[in-house]
Amino acid sequence: MFSIDAFLTLGVVCVVLAFLAFTRIAADVVLMGALAFLVISGILAPGDALVGFSNPGVLTIATLYVVAAGLKETGAIQWLAHRLLGQPRLLRQAQLRVLLPSAGLSAFMNNTTVVAMFIPAIQEWAARLRLPPSKLLLPLSYAAILGGTCTLIGTSTNLVVDGLLQSEKGIALSMFSLAWVGVPLVLVGGGFVYLFADRLLPNRQGVLEQLEQAREYAVEVLVDDKGPLVGKTIAGAGLRHLSHGYLADIERHGRLLTAVPPDTELLAGDILVFIGAPECARELRRIHGLRPAGGDVHKLDIAHHRRCLVEVVIGPDFAGLNQTVRQSRFRSRYQAVILSISRHGKRLPGKLGDIRLQVGDTLLLETSQDFVDQYRYRKDFLLVSGLNDSTPPDFRKAPVALAILAAMVAASASGVLSILEAALLAGGGMLVTRCVPASKARRYVDLSVLVVIAASFALGAAMTQTGAAAQIAQWLLLIDDLAPWAALALVYLMTVIFTELITNNAAAVLMFPIAVAVAEQLGVDFMPFVITIMFAASASFMTPLGYQTNLMVLGPGGYRFTDYLRLGAPLSLIVGATAVSLIPLVWKF
Structure with a gap:
């Protein structure tokens, strides 16, 4: 029987999806509003609603922000990027030099950080070698997404689902559990990008001049x-x-x-x-x-040593979207002056104050160093690069930061420590060795993302406790004698749709109870379905809005939305088919 609580829970989920997909209200505000409703209405006890804030997956993500801060502040990724990119002469060689390092690095560190550090390096490198950046930057984002599926720490989505597995089922995955599927996905997906990116991505006339x-x-x-x-x-x-x-x-x-x-x-x-x-x-x-x-x-x-020129890309949470620069009160709100606006790689002429701002616009700002620290991981802007930075990385500590990362991976992979324990030690190591000061480490921790993930757990718990997840599973299985493989493909498709509409972490948390309920009603093991969510929630290739790295390359690459569909749609089909085929071979029904 469909209870009132289950009906209310489904209503809350639909409202959350609508607000996240069609409004500009911040995701953490929407999710916390939903959590408050579930507690006040009595659908969830406070302890059950707040369980996400103590989940090991969420705490691991928070700790890894500090590890990423150490790698960024020491210039370790930048140091690696310059050495791995090399000096290729042909486009094919250049694409290979982009795909392999970005996929490899993203397996062990935050892929947003990797892409942010690679973008300016590739821009400078492409200009010097006379290669079009439009052929390189979207492959960079896709390779980083695929690389993140290879390990448990490669993307926050993997850690979120692992945290759910630990709390709900008492199962913990190891560092390289996902590699059996993740590595083939990198080879298949990366191979497709390598073979077809040159044909499917634009090489518009004057792309170097546009840059x-x-x-x-x-x-x-x-x-x-x-x-x-x-x-x-x-x-x-x-x-x-x-x-x-x-x-x-x-x-x-x-x-x-x-x-x-x-x-x-x-x-x-x-x-x-x-x-x-x-x-x-x-x-x-x-x-x-x-x-x-x-x-x-x-x-x-302003004196040269006091001012900072920064290139940023407008993100989906920017408060002045579709308003003119003047209407957005940009200078007073962000304490920054817009010097130039470019769209699709072309500088927009005319009076700056009359230009309407859109998602993906690249702005050249004059501001203070505090702006860079404040908005580094916020979604108002996606930082591309700081020019004339007054605080260059301390490259002397780059080997120390890389050694700490390697030790964290080794300790976790060998089973000596859990991923949370290894991450806590690595974060502490970054602070003790002064790879990143504690004051800067705090700024790197993105509380809005952590709140979104933790609050999403309340929705998942409500769907499980009220029976709403089981009801959705019944609707999905209306077809008689649906094979487990077909149900797996259905769960994958639903997760991909949710990911393209809302954040990938929220999509994974919402789909988790549904996937478990589908497995129970089919009478098969739930693990293939849970693992499917991990891969599907990261498989966002068709829009610039579904995944942060896709949006970061929109402006610098001069891309249009159709460019993502042209390369991303077939890539999504190939990755989806490969994942659904391989997952049941590793995790049996």
């Missing part, structure tokens, strides 16, 4: 009426051959002069509009007789 434009911004300066430049020509004033920019327009008495010849004389009060690289503003400040024209440009007077 340069994405790093350009406009600087307006005023010809001082008492300065030495009044009456001089553009060429005579030394403004014709700047190293980092060029003169685009002159605004004179309310009229805009474009494509001005070099013999044009400068008048007092002329506003000169320069387009250039971040260093252009610094170059113009050295020219006597020019001063900032006002508006946002006056911020460029």
Whole structure:
């Protein structure tokens, strides 16, 4: 009999899914609201609702943030990236150099961190080797996702499901339990990307020039009426051959002069509009007789050692989506000035204040170092790279950080310590050896992600206790004599759909009780179904929004949403078919 509590629980799940998929309300707010409703309505006891906050999987994820912080702050990933990328001459060689290291590193460290460190390295590397970044950055994201499926610590989703297994079934997976399926997936999926990425991904005309434009911004300066430049020509004033920019327009008495010849004389009060690289503003400040024209440009007077130029990609939780820069109150909200906005790899012209901001837009910001620390792992922005960073990594400690990571993997894989115990020791090791100061380590711990995961456990518990999960399982098994393999494929498909709509961790927690209920009603072992959730929740290739690394490469690669479908849809089918075929061979029904 379908109880009132089960009906209410299903209603809460549907509301949560709708809010996560179709609104911009932060995921942690939505999930905590659902948790509060379940407790206040009496569907769950407080102890059952809060069980996620003490789950070993959630605590392991929190600890691994500190380990990732040590690897990031010492530049260990950057150090490895530069050595592993090498100097290939052909695109095929370059793609192989991207796929193998990113998949290998993502098996043992946070794939978001790996991709964030590889993006600027690949941009610089592709420009130097004259290769299109659009052929390399999406394969980077896909390889990182696939690599994360090889080990238990490769992605937070694996740790979440392992935590559920421990608390619900008393079963703990080992470090390399998933490798029997994960490694073949890397080989099959990575092989597909290697063979078809060149054909399926765009190589739009001028992609290298587009990349340069994405790093350009406009600087307006005023010809001082008492300065030495009044009456001089553009060429005579030394403004014709700047190293980092060029003169685009002159605004004179309310009229805009474009494509001005070099013999044009400068008048007092002329506003000169320069387009250039971040260093252009610094170059113009050295020219006597020019001063900032006002508006946002006056911020460029900040001393070089105090200001920080940062490239970021707008994320799905950005508060000013679909608003103009002016409406979003960007400067007051984030204490940062937008110098340039690029979309699909092209710098957007016109007044910055009138441009409507969209997910995936790449912004060049002038801000303080605190901004980088504050938003490094927030979903308002996905950090791509900091320019003129005043705190470069301490590469001397990179070997120490890598040694701590290796020791953590070895201790866990050998069974000497559990993954949580090994992670706690590794996190402590990063702090003791000063690979990362405690103050910075705190900023790396993403509380919003941890709250989303822990609060999701309450929904899973409610679905189990009220019988809602069993009811959904019955609806899934309406087909008479459904084979376990077919049911497994159905669970995989449902998980993939949830992952593309909401966060992968929330999808895994919601599907866990459903998968267990399906196995019970079929009278088979639940392990193949649970393992299927682990792989399906990570298999997000078709949209830039389903997985954070996909969104991170959207702007820098100049991609459109259709590019993800073109390569990601067949990749999803291949990975899904491979996983559903292999999982029952390793974990028997």
